[in-house]
Amino acid sequence: xxxxxxxxxxxxxxxxxxxxxxxxxxxxxxxxxxxxxxxxxxxxxxxxxxxxxxxxxxxxxxxxxxxxxxxxxxxxxxxxxxxxxxxxxxxxxxxxxxxxxxxxxxxxxxxxxxxxxxxxxxxxxxxxxxxxxxxxxxxxxxxxxxxxxxxxxxxxxxxxxxxxxxxxxxxxxxxxxxxxxxxxxxxxxxxxxxxxxxxxxxxxxxxxxxxxxxxxxxxxxxxxxxxxxxxxxxxxxxxxxxxxxxxxxxxxxxxxxxxxxxxxxxxxxxxxxxxxxxxxxxxxxxxxxxxxxxxxxxxxxxxxxxxxxxxxxxxxxxxxxxxxxxxxxxxxxxxxxxxxxxxxxxxxxxxxxxxxxxxxxxxxxxxxxxxxxxxxxxxxxxxxxxxxxxxxxxxxxxxxxxxxxxxxxxxxxxxxxxxxx
Amino acid sequence: xxxxxxxxxxxxxxxxxxxxxxxxxxxxxxxxxxxxxxxxxxxxxxxxxxxxxxxxxxxxxxxxxxxxxxxxxxxxxxxxxxxxxxxxxxxxxxxxxxxxxxxxxxxxxxxxxxxxxxxxxxxxxxxxxxxxxxxxxxxxxxxxxxxxxxxxxxxxxxxxxxxxxxxxxxxxxxxxxxxxxxxxxxxxxxxxxxxxxxxxxxxxxxxxxxxxxxxxxxxxxxxxxxxxxxxxxxxxxxxxxxxxxxxxxxxxxxxxxxxxxxxxxxxxxxxxxxxxxxxxxxxxxxxxxxxxxxxxxxxxxxxxxxxxxxxxxxxxxxxxxxxxxxxxxxxxxxxxxxxxxxxxxxxxxxxxxxxxxxxxxxxxxxxxxxxxxxxxxxxx
Numbered sequence: 001x002x003x004x005x006x007x008x009x010x011x012x013x014x015x016x017x018x019x020x021x022x023x024x025x026x027x028x029x030x031x032x033x034x035x036x037x038x039x040x041x042x043x044x045x046x047x048x049x050x051x052x053x054x055x056x057x058x059x060x061x062x063x064x065x066x067x068x069x070x071x072x073x074x075x076x077x078x079x080x081x082x083x084x085x086x087x088x089x090x091x092x093x094x095x096x097x098x099x100x101x102x103x104x105x106x107x108x109x110x111x112x113x114x115x116x117x118x119x120x121x122x123x124x125x126x127x128x129x130x131x132x133x134x135x136x137x138x139x140x141x142x143x144x145x146x147x148x149x150x151x152x153x154x155x156x157x158x159x160x161x162x163x164x165x166x167x168x169x170x171x172x173x174x175x176x177x178x179x180x181x182x183x184x185x186x187x188x189x190x191x192x193x194x195x196x197x198x199x200x201x202x203x204x205x206x207x208x209x210x211x212x213x214x215x216x217x218x219x220x221x222x223x224x225x226x227x228x229x230x231x232x233x234x235x236x237x238x239x240x241x242x243x244x245x246x247x248x249x250x251x252x253x254x255x256x257x258x259x260x261x262x263x264x265x266x267x268x269x270x271x272x273x274x275x276x277x278x279x280x281x282x283x284x285x286x287x288x289x290x291x292x293x294x295x296x297x298x299x300x301x302x303x304x305x306x307x308x309x310x311x312x313x314x315x316x317x318x319x320x321x322x323x324x325x326x327x328x329x330x331x332x333x334x335x336x337x338x339x340x341x342x343x344x345x346x347x348x349x350x351x352x353x354x355x356x357x358x359x360x361x362x363x364x365x366x367x368x369x370x371x372x373x374x375x376x377x378x379x380x381x382x383x384x385x386x387x388x389x390x391x392x393x394x395x396x397x398x399x400x401x402x403x404x405x406x407x408x409x410x411x412x413x414x415x416x417x418x419x420x421x
Numbered sequence: 422x423x424x425x426x427x428x429x430x431x432x433x434x435x436x437x438x439x440x441x442x443x444x445x446x447x448x449x450x451x452x453x454x455x456x457x458x459x460x461x462x463x464x465x466x467x468x469x470x471x472x473x474x475x476x477x478x479x480x481x482x483x484x485x486x487x488x489x490x491x492x493x494x495x496x497x498x499x500x501x502x503x504x505x506x507x508x509x510x511x512x513x514x515x516x517x518x519x520x521x522x523x524x525x526x527x528x529x530x531x532x533x534x535x536x537x538x539x540x541x542x543x544x545x546x547x548x549x550x551x552x553x554x555x556x557x558x559x560x561x562x563x564x565x566x567x568x569x570x571x572x573x574x575x576x577x578x579x580x581x582x583x584x585x586x587x588x589x590x591x592x593x594x595x596x597x598x599x600x601x602x603x604x605x606x607x608x609x610x611x612x613x614x615x616x617x618x619x620x621x622x623x624x625x626x627x628x629x630x631x632x633x634x635x636x637x638x639x640x641x642x643x644x645x646x647x648x649x650x651x652x653x654x655x656x657x658x659x660x661x662x663x664x665x666x667x668x669x670x671x672x673x674x675x676x677x678x679x680x681x682x683x684x685x686x687x688x689x690x691x692x693x694x695x696x697x698x699x700x701x702x703x704x705x706x707x708x709x710x711x712x713x714x715x716x717x718x719x720x721x722x723x724x725x726x727x728x729x730x731x732x733x734x735x736x737x738x739x740x741x742x743x744x745x746x747x748x749x750x751x752x753x754x755x756x757x758x759x760x761x762x763x764x765x766x767x768x769x770x771x772x773x774x775x776x777x778x779x780x781x782x783x784x785x786x787x788x789x790x791x792x793x794x795x796x797x798x799x800x801x
Contacts, residue, residue: 080753082741082770084491119554122522122716126750129720143554145562146525148547150532169565176558340526341533369492369746373526376487377533 002230002292005269006262008255009231012238015247020106023052033113033188036092036131038124040334041116041142042178042327044201044244048193049185051113055241059109060091064285064397066105068095073398075101086123087367087398088282093131113188114138116181120335121370140184142177145170147333154333154343155313155350162317162329174328199323205244206316211252212236213312215259219303220355224268225276226259229302230291231269233283236307243315274299275419276356280348280378281363282371283307284392286399293408298415304355306338313337313347340374345381352387359388359419361411366395388418426640427622430629434621437628438475439503450513450577455500455527457627457685458518458713459549460705462590462695463567465631467574467582469513473627474500475664476774487530491743495774496664497527504531510542513577516570518549520715523744547573553710553717563706571702587701590631594695597631600638601691607642608680609733611650616658616669616679619645619687624664626690651678654792657730658682659755660740660748662714663773671777672738675789681730683723684714716747723751728758735792737766738785740773765792 004010026032035046039057046053063069069091075098076090077083095104112135117128119141132139149167151157157165166174182193219225219232235255239248262268277294279302284290294300314337317326337343352360360382365372379389390411394402424432439453451470464471476495481488484501493501503509517528528548534540550566552559575582604622607613622641626634653676658668662684669679682688692712697704714723731737737759741749752768759766767788769781777785 080756082745082749082752082768084741084743084745085749086746119717120522122747123750125554125717126720126747130750141554141556143552143556143559145552146519146528146548146550148528148550150529150536169562173558173562177556180557336529340529342536364489369744370522370526372489373492373523374529376489377530380487 027110038117061285116140166332224273226262270295270301278304341377364393390414426637430625434625466586466590564703567706593631597634600635603642605691623687652794654735655680657734
């Protein structure tokens with residue numbers, strides 16, 4: 001694994017490990033409840049009701065990074081689940097159901113009091129139902145109404161004009177489902193959510209995302225990128241899972257300050273940078289070294305992924321008179337912004353231009369069908385904007401069919417023929 | 422020579438998809454549906470005729486530039502091809518129900534085709550955002566979406582559509598359903614008709630005027646009832662719902678008889694009557710939410726449907742094609758259930774619209790050649 005260049009990255013990794021150890025201690029020793037959540041569920045509501053929450057996607061990325069996914073996925077296939085089913089969303093389930101296959105990372109997930117997921121992709125209801133059954137825990141599902149008004153340049157509306165971004169009937173529906181979620185959490189915890197506390201939390205989320213926004217602009221405008229994409233992700237995601245907390249806000253600012261210092265001192269992630277690359281799609285968790293593999297040979301550095309950029313563009317909501325509605329507006333089209341036309345392609349092109357991207361690697365996910373949808377529009381849009389595209393076919397958590405040598409060779413060839421030439 | 426009711430209904434089914442030339446329907450305003458999970462009563466109450474997308478073997482070169490492989494079923498690829506080549510220009514509307522994530526993405530794609538100017542003749546594209554979870558807000562949400570759809574349909578012919586119009590269509594469609602049930606009865610117990618033959622007769626329910634359908638289906642059922650019983654082992658098709666007869670043909674070529682399919686095309690056409698004591702729109706939305714079969718149908722509901730059908734079958738074929746995202750999750754539980762009941766099964770991964778892969782051919786051979794024909798039938 002490439003050495004970490006930022007102190008913030010080391011601190012973020014240490015925080016996550018400590019946080020999880022503390023969670024296990026609280027669950028096992030103090031019998032406190034916790035929740036397992038799909039990444040797009042509003043974690044803030046859980047935290048405000050003293051419900052620590054673990055993200056399914058974070059856990060899957062950890063299992064994959066520890067190279068443990070193949071054994072769990074083999075066990076899942078042996079059970080009769082076909083290979084075309086989504087591995088990213090189900091790896092956490094597999095690590096629970098087939099935990100006898102190997103010891104999961106960091107001692108494994110304790111039994112949650114409940115699981116909660118938004119019904120975005122077709123598989124979510126199935127995966128979370130099976131997972132809840134495997135744990136013997138309660139499952140709360142939040143249905144996902146589909147968007148039919150598609151205002152362009154969503155990232156320009158989201159901050160101040162978020163009510164225009166989501167059709168009124170969808171906003172009302174999502175806000176109502178969130179209220180019901182809160183009612184259930186309140187019943188379990190025996191106390192009420194203070195709406196002012198939610199407003200204050202969302203204001204702190206805004207501050208945190210503003211720090212990320214400033215960091216993004218430093219990266220975009222510096223002659224050479226001061227921070228690798230992988231370290232951006234480590235810092236951002238450690239923070240996002242506990243967004244709006246004291247640690248999160250403080251860490252987002254510390255990350256920004258460290259990046260600013262590097263810019264001021266002229267420190268680059270890859271000195272002599274020749275090519276600025278973007279990664280479009282979910283991270284390749286089982287082979288994160290891939291992202292630094294072209295620095296020494298081609299001075300090609302990954303500058304952009306959705307993880308840092310989506311924080312400020314997707315999360316900031318100003319005008320918090322009705323904080324539940326603001327939260328609902330953030331949730332309502334979360335996945336569509338990232339993957340589907342028109343939103344994903346026009347945002348990614350705008351980001352590519354902002355970051356002076358020379359080449360884009362677009363993930364063609366093997367088993368995540370919803371995330372794979374829309375990528376042809378993205379590829380066409382990038383190419384039409386003059387940004388060369390290399391599609392990379394991979395499963396983001398499953399290394400079984402991944403040939404790192406061939407993949408790196410195809411990138412080298414792409415760099416030489418289309419980017420640096 | 423006068424065509425028989427069987428021939429008329431079969432032809433209506435074969436010609437009903439978007440593979441047919443929609444220009445021929447210029448005299449009747451029609452709407453294109455991506456899956457039969459839009460209440461057909463609403464369409465007809467507005468004086469419109471439905472055309473439903475179905476899968477097929479036709480190449481889709483224009484659509485392939487935008488629709489990723491392995492995600493969209495054949496019916497949606499066909500529909501995209503028709504959209505991009507101007508074949509849907511005479512449709513009044515294209516309605517994409519939210520039956521699956523693939524349908525929802527497909528709706529967004531169609532809208533993007535229009536925005537990018539690559540499908541300039543496409544009629545307005547609408548999402549029928551039917552939710553299928555059990556949350557307390559879902560019912561009113563679905564009813565409101567169906568009201569919106571009815572209002573939209575009313576604008577096509579510029580006519581007022583009243584709730585009584587909807588009730589009238591419910592009654593007419595119930596008569597068609599009753600006729601469909603007559604056909605389905607010929608598949609229960611000792612079957613009198615093959616799945617390949619009866620599936621189109623049932624599937625025609627979705628495109629033929631209800632009154633005409635009822636008359637023809639009853640006549641077809643009368644004719645089929647006179648046929649000798651079929652002795653082959655009875656097969657249930659489960660997994661991803663099929664919209665054509667390619668799998669039936671493959672199964673029945675091996676001497677078995679497909680007696681049921683979990684999906685809207687046949688079983689859905691011959692479902693129970695819509696009972697409407699109050700607001701017909703809410704009634705139809707509720708029914709659609711509870712009875713639509715697709716990847717977003719809750720697993721427990723699908724399992725209940727399957728259990729109800731197992732008493733009438735000797736084997737189960739589970740279709741889990743490449744684009745499946747949901748039904749494969751149910752398979753281990755289904756396998757346990759089938760083992761418990763002593764019912765053999767096979768899983769197929771080929772596209773249900775086309776020829777089977779060699780591996781699937783082998784799986785079917787293994788499943789069906791070992792099954793005995795039922796002696797009570799052989800003895801008359």
